[in-house]
Amino acid sequence: MKARANPLAGIALVLAACACFAMLDTTTKFVSASVPLLMALWFRYAFQAVATSAVVLPRRGLSVLRTRHLPFQILRGLLLLTSSLLAFISLRYMPVGEFTAIVMLAPLALTLLAATVLKEFVSPLRWLLVAGGFAGTLVIIRPGGETFSWASLLPLGLVVTNVWFQVLTSKLARTEDPVTTHLYTGWVGTLLSSLTLPFVWRSIASASLWGFLCVMGAAATIGHFMLILAYQRAPAATLTPYLYAQIAFAMLGGLLVFDHVPDGLSLLGMATIAICGAAGAWLTVVENRRLVLEPLEA
Secondary structure (H helix, E strand, O other): OOOOOOHHHHHHHHHHHHHHHHHHHHHHHHHOOOOOHHHHHHHHHHHHHHHHHHHHHHHHOHHHHOOOOHHHHHHHHHHHHHHHHHHHHHHHHOOHHHHHHHHOOHHHHHHHHHHHOOOOOOOHHHHHHHHHHHHHHHHHHOOOOOOOOHHHHHHHHHHHHHHHHHHHHHHHHOOOOHHHHHHHHHHHHHHHHHOOHHHHOOOOOOHHHHHHHHHHHHHHHHHHHHHHHHHHHOOHHHHHHHHOHHHHHHHHHHHHHHOOOOOHHHHHHHHHHHHHHHHHHHHHHHHHHHHHHHHHHO
């Protein structure tokens, strides 16, 4: 059953999802100092897959697994797993806030994809916003500067995989039940990451570490569910500007857990990315309204 349109509820759900994702990234950075990276990655997906199945299968049965596009479902799961792996590695070496800001380039990078691959028209203003977003990224990374390291480039790889993940998500959303897609994503990630488990498994005696791993899995699971609920209640163009709140939540997590405050240049770069991204989303709303009004005026 399709949820009723409720933009305010959609915005609230997106903000809650952003808080969950910031919690996921902050906890991941904390846990990765003590738990093997691939083991933590497996736990994050296993928690999501099992929790989602436990909630969905008793209510919907095995029919929820029916899909018209199994290869695309598997590819989507592989793309998200790759994004998660790059995120886990990046967070081991980068502050949470700076990492999140670079990752939020993905909506702007979609503009490049639309122009180069899909051959869509891109207005000069959109090109200016894309250039501004990438300029903000250079300010954060600062190639050749004292703060630059190879790890600073990893989030850019994540942006590429995330862009294709979003394109595939948009394609599947036209015909697939979002709960079905969510289930497949969790289980594809779990099964693929399980292949590495025999080589990286290590006994964890600390109850607190197991607790943090559970927080990490719960934050990912709840965050993705909230996104699904949000997009059922409001269009993407309405919700996209609010996704940039994740940068603020990430900075808060970095401050509270790691006592990290970004320097002035990093703050400038983060603000530039957020402003350009939010302006791009606002421009989408304006363009969509224009497309609706033009036939009425003809």
